[in-house]
Amino acid sequence: MKLALVELRRRPGRFATATVILTLIAILLMFLGSLLDGLIASSTGAIRAQDADAIVYSDTAQASFVRSRIEPDVRAAVEAVDGVTQVGGIGNVQLGARIPGNGPRDLAGVALFGYEIAPSDVPAPPPDGQAWADEVLKADGVEEGMTIELGPARSPIEIVGFVSDTSFNGQGSLWASPETWREVLSANRPDAQLGPDVWQGLVVRGDGDDLPARIDAATDGATETFTVSGAIDAIPGVSEQSATFNQIIGVTIAIALVVIGLFFALLTVERTSLYGVLKALGAKSATIFSGLVVQAIAVTAIASLVAGALVVVLDLLIPPGSIPLLVTPTRLVTSTLLLVIAAVLGCAFSLRRVLRIDPASAIGTTS
Amino acid sequence: MNTTATTAPVDTALRMSDVRKVYTMGDGSEVVALDHATLTLGSDEIVALVGPSGSGKTTLCSIAGGILSATEGRIVVGGEDISDHDAKELTKFRQSMVGFVFQSVNLVPFLNARENLLVVDELGKRTGAPARARADQLLEELGLADRAKNLPSQLSGGQRQRVAIGRALMNDPALVLFDEPTSALDTKLGEQVMELIQTEMKSRGTAAIVVTHDERITHFCDRSVHIIDGRLEA
Amino acid sequence: MFLAFKEMARAKVRFALLVAAIALLVFLILFQQSLQNGLITGFIGAIREQSAPVLVYSVDGQRVIQGSVITPPLEELVRTAPGAGEVGRIGQGTFTGVPSGNGDGETFDVTVIGYELASDGEGIGAPSEVIDGRLPAGDGEAVVSDADVPLGFGIGDTVTLQPGGTTIEIVGVAANAQLNVSPTLFASYDTYVDAVKSVNPDAGDPLPNVLGVIPADGFSPAEAVVSVNDQSLDLDALTRDDAAAETPGVAQVQQSFNIIFLLYGLVVPCVTGLFFLIVTFQKANSLTLLRAIGAPAGRLVTSLLIQVVVIIGAGLLIGTLLYFPVSQQALGGVALSFETGAVVFWSVLLLTLGVLSSLVAARRVLRIDPIEATTGQGVGA
Numbered sequence: 001m002k003l004a005l006v007e008l009r010r011r012p013g014r015f016a017t018a019t020v021i022l023t024l025i026a027i028l029l030m031f032l033g034s035l036l037d038g039l040i041a042s043s044t045g046a047i048r049a050q051d052a053d054a055i056v057y058s059d060t061a062q063a064s065f066v067r068s069r070i071e072p073d074v075r076a077a078v079e080a081v082d083g084v085t086q087v088g089g090i091g092n093v094q095l096g097a098r099i100p101g102n103g104p105r106d107l108a109g110v111a112l113f114g115y116e117i118a119p120s121d122v123p124a125p126p127p128d129g130q131a132w133a134d135e136v137l138k139a140d141g142v143e144e145g146m147t148i149e150l151g152p153a154r155s156p157i158e159i160v161g162f163v164s165d166t167s168f169n170g171q172g173s174l175w176a177s178p179e180t181w182r183e184v185l186s187a188n189r190p191d192a193q194l195g196p197d198v199w200q201g202l203v204v205r206g207d208g209d210d211l212p213a214r215i216d217a218a219t220d221g222a223t224e225t226f227t228v229s230g231a232i233d234a235i236p237g238v239s240e241q242s243a244t245f246n247q248i249i250g251v252t253i254a255i256a257l258v259v260i261g262l263f264f265a266l267l268t269v270e271r272t273s274l275y276g277v278l279k280a281l282g283a284k285s286a287t288i289f290s291g292l293v294v295q296a297i298a299v300t301a302i303a304s305l306v307a308g309a310l311v312v313v314l315d316l317l318i319p320p321g322s323i324p325l326l327v328t329p330t331r332l333v334t335s336t337l338l339l340v341i342a343a344v345l346g347c348a349f350s351l352r353r354v355l356r357i358d359p360a361s362a363i364g365t366t367s
Numbered sequence: 368m369n370t371t372a373t374t375a376p377v378d379t380a381l382r383m384s385d386v387r388k389v390y391t392m393g394d395g396s397e398v399v400a401l402d403h404a405t406l407t408l409g410s411d412e413i414v415a416l417v418g419p420s421g422s423g424k425t426t427l428c429s430i431a432g433g434i435l436s437a438t439e440g441r442i443v444v445g446g447e448d449i450s451d452h453d454a455k456e457l458t459k460f461r462q463s464m465v466g467f468v469f470q471s472v473n474l475v476p477f478l479n480a481r482e483n484l485l486v487v488d489e490l491g492k493r494t495g496a497p498a499r500a501r502a503d504q505l506l507e508e509l510g511l512a513d514r515a516k517n518l519p520s521q522l523s524g525g526q527r528q529r530v531a532i533g534r535a536l537m538n539d540p541a542l543v544l545f546d547e548p549t550s551a552l553d554t555k556l557g558e559q560v561m562e563l564i565q566t567e568m569k570s571r572g573t574a575a576i577v578v579t580h581d582e583r584i585t586h587f588c589d590r591s592v593h594i595i596d597g598r599l600e601a
Numbered sequence: 602m603f604l605a606f607k608e609m610a611r612a613k614v615r616f617a618l619l620v621a622a623i624a625l626l627v628f629l630i631l632f633q634q635s636l637q638n639g640l641i642t643g644f645i646g647a648i649r650e651q652s653a654p655v656l657v658y659s660v661d662g663q664r665v666i667q668g669s670v671i672t673p674p675l676e677e678l679v680r681t682a683p684g685a686g687e688v689g690r691i692g693q694g695t696f697t698g699v700p701s702g703n704g705d706g707e708t709f710d711v712t713v714i715g716y717e718l719a720s721d722g723e724g725i726g727a728p729s730e731v732i733d734g735r736l737p738a739g740d741g742e743a744v745v746s747d748a749d750v751p752l753g754f755g756i757g758d759t760v761t762l763q764p765g766g767t768t769i770e771i772v773g774v775a776a777n778a779q780l781n782v783s784p785t786l787f788a789s790y791d792t793y794v795d796a797v798k799s800v801n802p803d804a805g806d807p808l809p810n811v812l813g814v815i816p817a818d819g820f821s822p823a824e825a826v827v828s829v830n831d832q833s834l835d836l837d838a839l840t841r842d843d844a845a846a847e848t849p850g851v852a853q854v855q856q857s858f859n860i861i862f863l864l865y866g867l868v869v870p871c872v873t874g875l876f877f878l879i880v881t882f883q884k885a886n887s888l889t890l891l892r893a894i895g896a897p898a899g900r901l902v903t904s905l906l907i908q909v910v911v912i913i914g915a916g917l918l919i920g921t922l923l924y925f926p927v928s929q930q931a932l933g934g935v936a937l938s939f940e941t942g943a944v945v946f947w948s949v950l951l952l953t954l955g956v957l958s959s960l961v962a963a964r965r966v967l968r969i970d971p972i973e974a975t976t977g978q979g980v981g982a
Contacts (some may be wrong), residue, residue, distance in 0.1 A: 002489055003475070010477040010518075010545040017875040021868060028864045057681075060697040060763035062710055067697060069764075069801060094947050095667060096661035104834040105660050107850070109668075152661045152670050152835070170850070188670065191694075191797045191807030198803060236710055244636065244932060258622040259872055265508055265615065266879040277473040280434055280536075282462030284455075305925055323857055349618075358809075359434045359461075362469055363546050 003278075004291030008298055015295070016073030018263040019303050022339070024254045026300075027314075029249060029335045031267050031325075034311060036245040038326035039170075044232045045134070046092075046111065046168035049119035050096035055231040056202035056223045063226065063234035065092040065200040073198045074222050076232040081218045082208035086119030089199035091177060093185045093192065094171060095151040099141045108140035111168040112150060112157070114181020117203045122163045125177040126263035135162045137172035151188030170324065253342050260300070260346030264292055272357055289354045293347050300343040376425045379443070380542045380574030381408040381431055386440030388426050388597075400426040402597040404440070408542065411572040413565065415585040418594035424578045425546070427594065431455040432465045432544045445541025462491035466535030466543040466573075470550060473531070474519040481506060481515040487537040498537070503523060505533040509567070524552060527559050534568060543568065545577040549584055556557040605907040608884075616908075619876050620915045623869060627920025627947065628927075630865050634943040635928050638857040638936040640782070641851055646746065647780035648713060648845040653689065653786075653813025654822040656844045657829055658837040662810070666693045666714075666780070671809045675835060679812050679866045686817040689717040689725030690809035692793040695781065696762045696800060700771075703753025705952025710783040711760060713743075713769070714812065717791025725813035728787050732734050734773030740795070743786035744773040748936040754784055765799025767792075782935060814838070869951050874958030877909060881962040889969050902963045906956060913955040917948045 014060030041048075047055065056078060059211060070089070081086045090278045091114045096107035104308035112131065118124050122132055131144050142148060147158045157174060170278045176184075186193035193199070204215065204225075226234055233239050238296070275288055388401040401423045408414055418424045429435035430442060433449050436457070441450045445464050452460060474483045481502055488498035506515050509529045519527055528548065535543045545564060549557030560583045562576075568575045577588055585591045593600045609616045648656070648666075657679050662669020664852030671679070671690075680688050691714065698711030704824070722736035728744050734756045737743055746755045754760065759768045769788055779785045790809075799808045816825035822840045829838035837846060846852070888901060921944055928939040 003478070003486065004483065007477045009929070017871065017878065021871040024868045024871065029867070031864070033859060060708070062697050064695070065711070067800065068694065069803075096663045096668065101896065105837065107660060107663055109663050143711060145722070146594055152659055152672055152675075187806075187921065190805030192801065193803055193805060194801070195803040216687055238933075240935075248629065248633065251625060255622060255625050255868075258618060258625065262615075262618050262622060262876060263870075263879075265618070266876070268616075270882065272881065273473070274475065277469060278475075278486070278490065279458075280432070280461065280467055280469075281487055282458055284458055287490060323853055323860075360429050362467070362473060363429050363432075363434065363544075 003079075004294045005298065008295055013268075015299050016367060018259070018297050019306075022256065022300055022303035023261055023306045023310075025234065025252060025259065026304045026335065027310055028340055029252050029256075029339065030307055030311040030316070030327075030332055031333045032245055032249050032252065034315070034325045034334055035323070035329045036242065036249075037328060037331055038324035039241055040238060041165065041326045042136075042167040042170045042324045044168075044235055044238060045166045046113060046119070046173050047228065047231050047235065049122065049163075049166045050203055050228050050231075051120045051205075052203040052228060053206050054204040054225050056204060056215060056225045057200075057221055059224050060226065062235065062236065063092075063224070063231060064299055066192060068200045069194065070199045070202055070223070074219050075199065075202060076198075077219045078202055078204060078215055078223070081206070081211075081215050083208045083211060083214070084204055086117060086205040088114050088115065088203045089201070090201040091178070091181050091185070091194070092168065093181065093189055094169060095184070095188055097140075098149040098154065099144060099264045100148070101141055108137060108142070109171040110137065110150065111171045112181055112184055113171045113173055113175050114167075114178040115175060115203070116178060117205070119166065119175075122166065122175050123161070125175070126160050127179050128177050129156065130160045131174040131176040131180065132157045132161050132163045133159045133174050134166045134172040135164050136167055137174075138162070140172070142172075150184055153184075153187035155184040155187050157184070159262060175309075178354050253338050256339055257342040259297055260343045261349035262346075264350045265346050265353065266295055268292065268353045272353075273361065275354065275357045276359055276361035279357060280362040285355050285357075288357075289347075289351055292350055292354070293344055296343040296347045298340050301336070304339055308332045308336070372565060378410045379407060380410050380412065380445060381406065381576075382441070382443045383407070383427075384441045386427075386430060386437045386442060388423075388430060388435070389438045399435070399597050401430065404594075404597070404599045406592060406599060408574045408575055408576070411569060412540075412590075413575045413577065413588045415588040415591040416558045416576050416578045417580060417582065417585060417591050419580060422594045423597035424594050426543050426597075427599075428546060428576060428578050431542065432467060447491065458481050462487075463538055464541050466538065466540040468528075468531045468535050468543065468545045470547040474534075475525060476519055479516050479518050480511055480522065480526075480533075482529055483519070483535050484533050487534060491538065501534070501537065505536055507554055509533050509563075525556055525559060528552075529563065532564065536567070536571070536573070540573065543573055543575045547578055547580075549579065549581060554583070557581070557584060558587075572596060605904040605911070608904075611757055611913070615880075616912060618911055619872070620919065620927065622872055623913060623916025623951075624919035624923065626865060626869050626872075627917050628923040630818060630862065630947055631920065631924040631940065631943055632927055633861060634947075635924075635937040636932065636935065636938050637854065638940060639932070640854055643748070643776050643779045643782035643935050644854070645780065645845040645848045645851060646777040647712070647785050647787075647840055648848065649841065650729055650775055650778040651714070651716075651726050651841070652689075652723070652729045653691070654816060654841055655685075655814040655825050655829070656839055656841065657812040657814055658659075658810075658844075659837065660837045662836050662837070663849060664837065664839070664844065665849060666810050667695065669810050669837075671812055673808075675833065676812060678832040678836065679814065679829055680893050682825075682829045682832050684817055684820040684825035684922035686820070686825075687708065687725060687815040689813045690790055690792060691716050691726040691811045692797075692807055693780070693810050694793065694807075695783065696796060698760045698762050698784070700753035700758050700760045700784070702755045706765070707753070709752065710781075711762065712780045712783050713762075713793050713796055714780065714784040714785065714787050715790040715796075716787065718789040718791075721933045724789075725815060726787075727958075728773075728778055730775060731773040732772075732776050737787070737789055737792075738772070740789045740792045741769055742772045742932065743769045743788040743792070744775050744778075745771050745787075746778040746785045746822070747774050747776050747785035748779055748931065750774060751931075753786060759844040760786065762796050762800060765796075767796050767799040769796075798914070809825035866954065868956035870954035871954040873909065874961055875914060877905060877962040878965065881905065881965050885965075885969065888966060892969050898967050898969070901966050904963060905959060905963055905966060909956055909959040910952065913952050917951065969976045
């Protein structure tokens with residue numbers, strides 16, 4: 001154990017190449033993971049923020065707000081469901097926003113929500129003509145007190161404050177009163193305008209695990225209802241993205257395992273005579289092998305640490321809005337843990353070799 | 368750990384009786400490396416084991432040191448009968464009862480002189496402070512106190528040899544096995560090393576087998592035993 | 602030659618592990634290359650494959666067709682731009698659709714692109730080329746992208762849009778013409794308008810999302826773009842290629858993949874270099890011996906380089922073989938294809954980088970002094 005660490009300290013050069021390769025692999029893992037987190041966070045924030053037990057779309061909407069229409073009678077049916085305590089309408093429109101100080105062609109993409117029940121960390125709807133803005137819009141120059149113009153109709157919206165982590169479809173969101181949203185929608189997207197009291201979706205609070213099923217039963221199949229986490233997965237592309245990225249991450253970990261296996265197998269071969277001597281001096285195979293494992297874990301930990309730092313720096317260097325990277329401690333720590341597990345498994349390749357080393361090899365030839 | 372009754376008198380460091388070692392080759396034929404070898408060493412006796420290469424001296428040495436198991440016969444080292452020890456028991460035995468000085472010195476290259484001595488404790492009992500005190504004392508006695516922090520690559524051949532001797536003595540062994548200690552050294556240095564071995568062993572009352580094919584150094588030993596084709600000849 | 606192969610035959614596991622690592626890396630690189638191209642084609646293929654050389658968005662749309670709305674005053678400005686020849690309206694919407702050809706009755710997010718149909722079925726914004734069937738001859742007919750045919754969007758099938766029940770019959774197939782990685786139908790502009798109104802009875806008349814422009818005589822597409830943009834700060838004209846490349850998301854996808862490819866490109870030579878360096882280090886004794894008995898250093902280096910080429914070559918081959926079946930699949934709606942260019946590019950690059958990285962090991966071989974063989978030094982030396 002101590003021997004293994006002393007070797008690492010005294011002969012860092014011997015481990016440098018493996019550390020560099022593992023660092024690259026760790027960067028790859030953390031980058032891929034952060035990219036996935038970023039993509040998902042920026043397309044699901046507005047749904048994740050909902051402080052609700054169910055989200056209701058119309059049955060053919062495929063969990064898309066713009067395609068969903070909830071008529072007043074459907075809303076009444078939902079409100080009448082047993083266990084439902086609160087129902088609020090929600091609607092969305094995605095538009096380009098003209099921000100004072102930016103060039104005439106330099107618009108920011110925004111998702112304007114009209115809401116009745118406030119999501120977590122979003123205050124109650126502000127007076128008409130005003131909105132809370134997601135703080136990602138600060139990167140586009142949005143400031144508190146500023147009036148921005150939405151869409152071709154240049155609908156004015158005054159920003160009254162900021163909220164966080166409520167992005168939708170990769171765009172920063174604005175949270176406004178239902179009336180403001182309806183006005184902006186019909187002024188800018190006549191093809192998507194809705195009649196009075198018609199909503200795109202409903203946010204429902206209530207009791208019971210089977211709430212979504214009971215709502216859909218009560219509306220006679222006119223709705224498709226999800227839990228919040230179900231609604232997140234149902235956002236088009238989210239589950240496909242996760243699956244693809246996770247497969248790539250899996251193969252990358254397999255490569256890390258092979259690299260570590262290869263490296264420590266070679267290191268073991270190279271140190272056969274040294275291990276022979278140690279065994280002659282009374283070292284157990286277990287002691288030698290655990291030394292290898294300790295070294296593998298140490299090298300992986302160092303590589304992960306460096307990679308984590310570099311990914312954080314990369315995140316700071318990437319201009320906001322170019323690559324949707326979300327670097328979280330959870331992602332960095334899980335990536336590190338996965339690599340450490342791969343390192344330990346990779347070491348197992350060398351176990352047989354260590355067991356086979358004959359202490360007699362330390363003394364001349366045995367025959 | 369060891370339930371075999373010990374019959375050897377305590378003033379005997381090694382007692383090998385009728386020890387055979389037979390290797391089975393790939394084609395099924397057998398090669399006898401050691402043939403009915405019987406050898407006894409007093410508790411502070413230094414014996415030169417002389418023979419040409421391939422004569423079986425390394426095999427004898429390995430068996431006496433608990434690195435290799437005999438095919439038949441009894442081996443008692445420092446009062447412990449290791450004839451029927453399994454690999455695990457042999458490992459423990461090597462940790463506590465014998466010391467080795469290998470032909471090519473074989474110090475751990477990334478450890479300094481003092482740490483090369485402490486390796487023995489690290490791999491065995493892990494006594495900590497007493498081991499550190501013993502390492503310092505041994506280095507002092509071997510004239511290496513000022514070299515304690517040097518890596519093997521920063522030591523001369525003779526100094527490395529002395530570190531190796533210190534390492535062999537760390538566990539206060541009943542028997543130290545020297546494998547061709549002078550083969551890589553010139554005559555003068557070789558004699559110095561043998562003198563050192565003689566002094567250190569005698570002053571501690573520790574028995575030693577010095578494997579060599581160099582007749583010139585045998586006069587540093589109490590007696591010589593010749594081995595040819597696996598048979599011992601006094 | 603002899604030495605190189607003998608050594609590999611003796612240490613099969615070791616060399617096999619390296620081949621496996623390289624093969625996995627090659628597979629990943631090629632797979633992601635296909636994924637990148639598939640994603641981008643699925644994302645904006647329809648823009649590349651439509652016939653209008655210039656597309657005019659409103660600045661508000663930020664280069665997303667569905668986000669762009671051309672108001673009547675803006676449309677008038679485009680029509681009167683000196684560089685604009687013929688101008689056609691293009692509308693686009695995403696609908697929930699059920700194709701009759703899908704045995705499971707699955708519903709899909711269906712993109713409908715409406716363009717103004719001329720009497721011959723052509724029109725500005727029509728698919729440039731139909732690989733099967735024909736262009737729509739009237740309302741209620743559509744050309745579909747080839748990737749969607751296996752999902753039940755074959756010629757003769759009808760797609761029912763929900764709610765409202767508007768039906769569109771498929772009459773032709775165009776290659777690589779998806780938009781937003783969803784089944785994509787090219788239909789008449791009126792069909793598009795009907796579709797919008799049928800799913801939302803509250804909808805007013807939809808305005809066109811973008812305008813397709815054929816440059817006036819004497820104007821190149823680039824000149825027409827400048828001419829249209831000069832009409833108003835609210836107009837955003839782009840050539841067909843620019844419209845495809847500038848669609849939000851495309852650049853991000855490319856940048857993200859480029860960073861990933863760069864890292865892979867670094868890992869492969871590092872792994873190879875490390876491996877051969879350690880192997881060389883480990884057999885230093887026998888190499889010294891070979892030098893002592895008269896083997897020229899050049900021969901030993903050649904032997905090393907042969908091994909590098911064979912190992913990386915085997916890794917490339919196995920990686921490509923793993924990649925081939927995967928490249929024939931569709932992944933979550935993204936149609937992948939075998940990218941021969943990528944295989945050649947990465948093969949040459951990885952071989953070159955691998956050989957370069959193993960030069961470190963070669964240098965070590967060249968530094969071996971035959972005299973070392975006579976002064977056998979121990980582990981401690």
